[in-house]
Amino acid sequence: MRTIELNGVLIITILLVIFASHNLLAQQFNLNNSKSTMSIFGTSSLHDWEEVIEEQSGSIQLSTEGEMAIVNLNVSVVAESIKSDKPAMDKNTYKALKTDTYKSITFKMTDFKNMTDLGNSEYQVTVSGKLSISGVTKIVDLTFKMKTTTNAVTLEGEKSLNMKDYGIEPPKALFGTITTGEKVTIKFKSILTN
Template sequence: MQSHNKYRQFSLQAVILVMALSLLPVAISAQSYKLNNSEGELMVTGTSTLHDWEEVAEQKSGSITLDNSGELPKINSLKFTVEAESLKSGKGAMDKNTYKALNTDDHKQIVFEMKQVKSISPVVSTANKYKVVATGSLTISGTTKTIDLPFTLTLNDGKVMLEGKKPLKMTDYNIEPPKALLGTITTGDEIEIHYNTVWK
């Protein structure tokens, strides 16, 4: 009876070991990278009745998990966060209007979180560079929408680089385009987000 119990215990340990070893290649091949805030840039551009404008995000964070063991890299997860009040134009009055429009008192962050990769393909004649379209949720000022985010993914010397641009409409996120000088200057509804980010 005692030897039978020992045999059962050994068999259970063997099964657990086999299961752990089968999961090991997945754990080894998937690597996680963190966004490096000090490198790269995220910029929002737009128009107004007076002049074009741009704002740069000074505080951004995020993580991406990649499995690069196959013919094409597999993006397991991607999350990107911008602190709303870190958007700076170099003009205090404009920044103040931006934060008011974004309601930053209640909504501190702008967040994109990937749900799935819609497409990925290698860039012709360029090694370790891929065209990607990722579908995910983008939350701005408390409103969340599902969007397709296009970018170029480059793998280089332990770094991941994501570069692209995405047009949006403020009113899609229930944001009233900011106005200035008693409404005589009006901001255009359409904006464009430009991103050139480095992940380590």
């Protein structure tokens, strides 16, 4: 009976050590919305424009076993938190994005492609993942710079997209006299902390 108890304690101890070591080798950081920035830049027949994303969330999981690698990365944006300084433009944006039905824009990594060490805990990273906008999901590559510290990860980069690839008709204003360009560029600086 004593041997069975000791074996049980030994098995539990081994499992705890394995679980603890896994946590040490894979560390998760969560996106800090108040410290992160994300903006959308575009063109129109009148002037260039910018919209700011006010609500985003997400996480990154890094593996430090051997070479640094990203195990998991996901970001979610509240579609109606996309704001300009013009309420009419915001209304057109939400209509184009069909925010009545599709509340979020999401990116979920599916493939960690490569990482180049730039020195000073900075890396050039390329991942591939599912980008879902207005109910349309496409696989896209995303390249960005990543800087790591003990308590935080900073991701900084940009991605150009064609709205029509996601079934989005570029918004128009003033009865169609002002037209928006099909292409937009999303620029981000995401701060993730543990």
